[in-house]
Amino acid sequence: MIDSGVDRVVPVLSVLPEDRVLVGESARDWARGRSNGPGWMPGDPEVPVIVFPASVEEVSALVRVANEKGMRLLPAGLGSWLGGGGWTHARDVIVSCVRLNAVEHYEPADLTLTAGAGLGMTELDGVLRPNGQWLPMDAPGADAGTVGGLVACGVSGAMQGRYGAVRDNVLGIDVVTGAGRMLRIGGRVVKNVAGYDLVRLFTGSRGSLGIITSVSVRLFPRPETDVTLCYAGRAAEMAALAHAMCTSSLPVAAVGLEAGNGDTICTARLLGSAGEVEEARSRLIDNAGQEPRRIVRDDESALLHRERAAWEEGSALVVRLAALPDRLADTFERARVLAGALGGGVAADALRGAVRVKASPDAGRDEDIVRALSRARGEMEEAGGSMTLSQARGKVAARVGWAGGRGSAPALGARIKELFDPASVLASRCP
Amino acid sequence: MPVSTAVHSLAGAVRKQEQGLLNCVHCGFCLPACPTYRRLGDEADSPRGRLYLMQAVVEGRLDPGAEAFQTHIGRCLGCRACEPVCPSGVEYGHLLELARQVGGDARRPPIPARALLRVFGTAWMARPAMFAGRVLRATGLPALLTRILAGRRPPKGARLAVAMLAASAPPPPLPGRAEARPETVTQRRLEDKPTVGVLDGCVQAGLFSRVNQATVRVLRANGYRVVSVPNQGCCGALHAHGGDLDAARSLARRNLEAFEAAGVDIVALNASGCGATMAEYGSLLADDEEMAPRARALASRVRDISQLLAERGPIPGGSVPLKVTYDAPCHLLHAQGVADPPARVLDSIPGLDVVPLPGAAECCGGAGIYGLTNPRLGGWIGSDKVRAVLGTGAAALVTGNPGCMMQIGAGLALTGAGIPVLHLVELLDESYRRGGLYGKAGR
Amino acid sequence: MVPATLAKSLVEICGRDGVILDEDRLLVYESDALTAYRHRPGAVVLPRSTEQVQGAVRAVAEHGLPIVPRGAGTGLSGGAVALDGAVVIGTARMNRILDIDAPNRRAVLQPGVINAELSAAARVHGLYYAPDPSSQTTCTIGGNVAENSGGPHCLKYGVTSRYVTGLAVVLADGSVVRLGGQGREAAGYDLVGLFVGSEGCFGIATEIEVGLLPVPEGVRTLLGIFDRIDDAGQAVSDIVSAGLLPAALEIIDGPTIRAVEDSVFAAGYPTDAEAALVIEFDGLKAGLDEDVERAAVLCERAGAREVRSARDEEERIALWKGRKKAFGAMGRIAPDLLVQDATVPRTTLPAILRGISEIGERYDLVVANVFHAGDGNLHPNILFDRRDEHELERVERASKEIMQLCVDSGGTITGEHGVGLDKKHHMELIYGPDELAAMWGVRRAFDPGGVMNPGKVLPEGAGGD
């Protein structure tokens, strides 16, 4: 039974039936079942409230009520990464779009698909697979979330060089803005320059401008062959190997580095027709001047990369260090030092020069952690790179700062936020 | 011709282009090909912009005497680099001549330019003028002056004129030496031995007579029958480019009659500027009912010397161990579309090391009397070319047009780098001499 | 004519030769490549640096005049046309490649750099710039950014916005903002992505950072000749459905083939064919034969009369010739040409093509199609003669019907040429007042005073202003 004693629940119940509202413990239970990170509600909400609109009209009614009553809404998918980046506030009403999960339009020969924002990425893959297609957006943790969440986060994965970033493959978006307007921008066609590119603005807007209700994406044929070469060795040696692979003209779909307790692993993923992959494989090995420790193929290769994408699952602290790709060895080394201090692991996307560090340090070590993180940020910025927190406890994040001081054109960003969400009813980053 | 008539004929030509469906679609593809646009960045100095100004004159929106028309049409090099890149096949060169005529009638061209045109056009005046030039050159004075002036760039006015004159002097001896005459080499015998008449030209006949002589020798060596063509004269190129179409037409008529009388199968040219003009005698005399068909027939027989040589191989001569680079004359490459033959001729010379010249397809800034009418821009374009030549490390520059030889030669001389400019046939001629193709006497 | 005080400050900022004030000289800046619109600017400024652009923008804005950025003026939607005596800021002199950072596969450029020249400079490092509009030998990267240009090879590689990673933009108040850049993942909104395709309405890009790709080691090209254009459309669908990922898939229809073959650009396509399909694959040499073989079989199965394959670079150029020269060839058979640029879902291509030819017949007009079939990006060209007023009217009606047909099939009004002046009233075919108001709002966020390129892209009064 709904605890209508919570002030935020009453207005919500005026637009949604009871069975689409979860409050308190039941909300916590739902979230626990889905969340992959421990910190999905890091603001320690007073009493969590989750609502599940089932139509665009319901979404828009919620936004209207929020504007009237001065409530704050946090758009969400499966809630798998809500705490990431520090966008949740204690009194948010979480609006999960999982009930908006219909495949609205799918014409395989067009290689495009339109679906409700709440369609899970795994379900989506189930729809595409029989047609030999896929949406190769391997953002960290994407498999655990929804297609709307993927678009809202706008983070891209290791295959971005091959297939483009998420934002390059979103063709259209339906969104209810913070001001309550229902916008239908972009379309279902792969080339479209009619008007300004608001699709890109909403991609990566993290629920701060509007609630995305439906997205159209560009699909790709699933490659015939999927092969991964795995090398292992000393960190510096592997970083050099990874960099060489990235700058060769061979079509490598992804090059990764992972350092744990023992050897550093360097992986190179090849996708394409059997002939092409075979050729690239033998030339990569020739160039490397050594046989890989292991070669995995097809399902096994796909699995390896799925695991790699979900690599930080369950970690309380996730940090991203980035610099230009030719600084990879340096960035990787700094990340290893940081991981050493935090007691965690390191994984890199070599093609982009980005390195992730994950750890789950004890709360008691906050001082050490803050010091290590601040130092890493200073060093990265000095070297022309950056360090951002993807996931962190509120207290640590507040002292270190989620991102460095380099947000581009903050004034423009503020004007755009003001335009779409004038009453600030939607998410905004915690100070 | 009064301005109104001139405008009328430009209008006629523009209309003809439209009716021939060759109109400019304003796509802008010609912009990057244009040396003046590349340097100035003003669309009024681009082919599309110039065509637009012409169109405006035709539409009556612009007075041909207006500063804008005069300046921008005046700044055109006439290099026609804009033609081959045009997807719509706009005949820019032809329209430019008409525009120059319209502009010239609206305003007289500057005095020195006019005087020069007169000198080239009138045979009796050309000879003494060229003679005086040769005497001056023989004194070595221009070479000396050039050396003294070297390093002060860009060449301008008098400095340039002197340097150009110096640059027309024969090149210093080339490295390597004559080989023993091979037993087997004889003049190539061919079943068909076409009769060739060479246009002496005014500049070549005056300052570059050695090029003409070499032309005759290499043609003969390759099995052509060269006959002399009396009563020929200036081709009229400079007049046509300058917009004095009436003078150009009367020069064309004279040459038409002279070459017809000589009964040649082929008109051979070693000056691509003249070649482009003669190849277009048909359209120059299009309005002359009686002459037009004859002009077209003659024009169809016009060949650049490099084409004639390439057709025959050409036969190989002796070794010339020299590193050279080749600059394509605009009127050969863009106006006549002759790209490969010069390279084939160079490739045939044993021992020659040909290195590519960056920007070889771009105008050297010579463009007839351009250096005199637009000294600043001409100097800028010229010094870019000189820099490119120096950058190749070549010991000599080869080209195929006396105007280019003088322009680039002057620029090179002023740098004091001591890099000579050779005509393609001069180099081949030297190779033949070394190979003993001309017998023991050499040249 | 601009006020004398403005003229004076512009000359102070950009130098005497960097400012064009003479009415006659300004004539040549009346149009871009769409000559239907002619408006003489109040002045043209040709700055050499970001600072000069800033100075000029401030001076013009102080005098309350509008500003229009201009690249090479090859736009096909009237975007660079100066309405209301606007001052044109041309980037022709800002044409330096500032840095090619080969190890990181990126380059930093001034906006006036010509697309093909960037690729040529990068090629020395084994790299190239992927988006290849047919106008690439002339158009500027600044113009490409403003229009979010595409090209034949964008089927596989994506359009301009995928490659732009950073921008320095001079806003209407003369300030500079730096968006993205240095391969860094920018915190906050994707303002780089938002700026790309803004058609000169948000500000002037004065420095552009782009990503480069390694030159593919092998390229193979096929030409399918079809008796029915539907079959060619079907072949496109089949190739894509089969999981092949060609670099380019371009169709040239019967009327275009005949125009090309009648011109000096004759490419040797059979004139009785109704469609020619150019298919290109690139990548590692080893994989190409297999792809080519499969594509050839699919073409034949879809009804191709003949499939030609290029064995070397020369033959490859020959196969492309008909496609590349189509625009010029059409210019030769008709004095005027109306190019449309709609995109439709690929599977609707056969039906749309039939619809277009039916509209052409009904209005007694020649409609020649040459287009990026793989992307569903159509370029129906209506050939006409503007001196014939009756014809002009038929052209307008036919053009509108074609546009509506494409929109009804789930398509859009422009795939790569932009809205500009030409299609701004068609915006209402695809967007309602809320979307248009949102776009107005974003435009005002960049340019509160409405200084930049007014009168373009968004219909006035629609959804807001």
Ligand SMILES: Cc1cc2nc3c(=O)[nH]c(=O)nc-3n(C[C@H](O)[C@H](O)[C@H](O)COP(=O)(O)OP(=O)(O)OC[C@H]3O[C@@H](n4cnc5c(N)ncnc54)[C@H](O)[C@@H]3O)c2cc1C
């Ligand atoms: C193990 C793991 C690691 C991850 N690592 C990273 C990382 O390093 N960096 C990173 O940026 N992301 C990371 N993510 C996030 C991931 O890339 C996906 O974006 C995410 O999984 C989407 O999940 P979801 O649909 O459950 O969205 P949620 O977790 O519910 O929401 C994620 C964000 O998207 C917004 N959002 C979701 N749906 C909508 C909608 N319909 N309309 C508007 N806004 C919406 C939310 O407001 C929130 O800001 C990670 C996820 C996992 C599970």
Ligand SMILES: Cc1cc2nc3c(=O)[nH]c(=O)nc-3n(C[C@H](O)[C@H](O)[C@H](O)COP(=O)(O)OP(=O)(O)OC[C@H]3O[C@@H](n4cnc5c(N)ncnc54)[C@H](O)[C@@H]3O)c2cc1C
């Ligand atoms: C024959 C032909 C073929 C074409 N083929 C294609 C094609 O295949 N694909 C395609 O996409 N397009 C094509 N186009 C259209 C055109 O070439 C492109 O739109 C091109 O990007 C325009 O570049 P430009 O430098 O000429 O810009 P301009 O035409 O000068 O300007 C275009 C727009 O960009 C703005 N602008 C220019 N520079 C800047 C800057 N620095 N900052 C901000 N705004 C700026 C202008 O204000 C204007 O709105 C073609 C055009 C022609 C004539």
Ligand code: SF4
């Ligand atoms: S002259 Fe030719 S290339 Fe130049 S704009 Fe006109 S049509 Fe285009």
Ligand code: SF4
């Ligand atoms: S002839 Fe040469 S200088 Fe004149 S417009 Fe053409 S390209 Fe430019």
